[in-house]
Amino acid sequence: MSQNKGVEILCIGSELLLGNILNSNAKWLAEQLSLLGLPHYLQTVVGDNHERLKNVLSDASKRSSILITTGGLGPTPDDITTETIASTFEAELIESSIIIQDIKSKFKDNFKLPKNNFKQAKIPKGAQIVPNPTGTAPGIIWKPKDDFTVITLPGVPSEMKLMWEKTIKYWLSKSFNSRKIINSKILNFSGISESKLVEMIPDILINKNPTVAPYASLGEVKLRITAQAKTIDETNYLIEPIEDKLKKLFNTNIFSNDNQTLASVVINLLRKRNESISVAESCTGGNLASAITAIPGSSDVFLGGIVAYNNQIKQNILGVPSALIKQYGAVSGPVAKSMALGIRKTFQTDWSISISGIAGPNGGTENKPIGRVEFFIKGEKYQESIQENFGSHRSRSDIQKLSVVRALDRLRLFLLK
């Protein structure tokens, strides 16, 4: 790569210009370029318009060494990325039999390939195919002129990311291996707010190499420690003392040092102890079970759960006494406890978690506002009743997600004892 020229990102799609969707692809790619230590100076968004796309491609080929595009690789007439790239650099499009075979294999047996999909098999002469393991739109790596390579990726985030991980990452590392590498380590925190965390480490946050930056998402905070050096070992040598310092300072507030999910950490802890779990959900309506079963191998410890959305189900299936519901209401400590005991007995597991709350947007009262959630965790030796008020300003989906995070985190703390 020449001096001062870098990698440029071009996202193609009218939906971005209409403001229909957030450009999460540009953010993700920018992050990946950072991790590889590649200089990235410019991002552009254009619609599915031949002339304007051509102008950007031509400009990019003058100012950047590498252009990564996303979008416009689909089978429909408004997907014009590949043909516009070919025409901008005056190359012939040729049909690739490898791509045709790949697309055919992805359609069902005996299904006639729609004519439109043949379009996806055409690439500029001399271009390298970037396989798409899950979709029908392959990408290309193509060098149409000196010191300029264009890489195309589909706009569907899951396909784009997988192709990056499987092909692009290695191609870029191999092609530009002389640069200083950037290496990051992520620490995941729970049970502490971003502002509280930041307040505790002013000295660490002004560090230069490694840098330490906080990121907050719903119910979770991350610290990213990023070091630059010539080798991975050297970056790790820079990262370790900071990591140790943070671990001492925050102890069990750090639930992972390799960006695992809370569910995954909890499953690993249960697997080590050879213990099983079941869940009884009301307001989270299956979200806790989903978070657990999102992890491959969760069946080792997770037997199942009951979504007791209706009080009748709480009574009939979980054995919650109707008098208890009448006296305390479905969202109450005693009912949550009865649900946890019920599911643990019925499913015969070592642990159980119950959740009952008011997720909104309706159903809140003065005594039990939206955002009030009751949890019960039951094990052989330990048990705990937890009440949370996540706040009635929160959305239904946020309250459901925060409840799942809290339930898993409390169980994790038990399992660490």
Add this chain to the structure above:
Amino acid sequence: MSQNKGVEILCIGSELLLGNILNSNAKWLAEQLSLLGLPHYLQTVVGDNHERLKNVLSDASKRSSILITTGGLGPTPDDITTETIASTFEAELIESSIIIQDIKSKFKDNFKLPKNNFKQAKIPKGAQIVPNPTGTAPGIIWKPKDDFTVITLPGVPSEMKLMWEKTIKYWLSKSFNSRKIINSKILNFSGISESKLVEMIPDILINKNPTVAPYASLGEVKLRITAQAKTIDETNYLIEPIEDKLKKLFNTNIFSNDNQTLASVVINLLRKRNESISVAESCTGGNLASAITAIPGSSDVFLGGIVAYNNQIKQNILGVPSALIKQYGAVSGPVAKSMALGIRKTFQTDWSISISGIAGPNGGTENKPIGRVEFFIKGEKYQESIQENFGSHRSRSDIQKLSVVRALDRLRLFLLK
């Protein structure tokens, strides 16, 4: 505004190039431009770098009538937007006493104004000030050359949005009040692939006003019909005949004409029929229940469900005979049927859905590959056994999500009968 020239958005900030944050400003501004009916063809992101920023500014002044920038208006040395704009178009920066007064009023009494903030009071000669009601960074509206106006806004979303609402929106409407408004309608499709859909409507897709564009996401396709006219009524008048034509052509493949989710459509259908539902999930592990309970008011029809992740639970709680599991395996039509019958009986609902499949990444065999999913839908009069092969190239999460879409869609078709 000249023919073919439009409004361009330029977001300035190295944090965007490092991938630290999503460019939500670009999305929001793009949406606002759509609502005003202003043509918007290009978005750019650059870092806080004088030379590169200058290049983009100069290019933009040739290809667009209006450039809206966000970011780089702060008091620190890396905030260089205003001075770079002035130097690009060779204008003098002058200190505005109005801005000085405004900034002073925003600092506490007797607080000495930090020297850095004086920088924010300097604007190009002839520029109009855009007041910032909540922050210290004002914006400008400035016409440095014929048919080119640059508008600067801060990068802080709340400040940017307020300044848009209070000043920019009116300035743009007044300056371009003869323009047409843009109005969109979205039709949601299920049970048809994007390529198949597109193949059926080549004539509609080349329509100019309204335009019709397809968008695909996992298991779902949308068509957006976008019309331009002087009034909302006129746009609807243009959209209706296209919508009617599509409805006739695709019939029940269209599940919503107002961008509802499948779960929401199914819940509304059940509510109209005054019927209830329960679910028994294995491989989807709570995802179907979650999709249903994501909808406020789902408790009207959804009683609950069982996540029978373990075979023992399928037997003990759902009453699936162990002989059936032994003979056919847990992922089989007979077991799915037994699960659906079991949950319907136990939960005493009008309808039930069961799902049992192999979501991967492990557990696939030659006879039952990853992606094989068995469904059973049971109602009073109707029942159906469905087998799907989503493909072993798919991720666990995709197979789970596709299963939920398929289950809800099949039930929807029953409910329409």
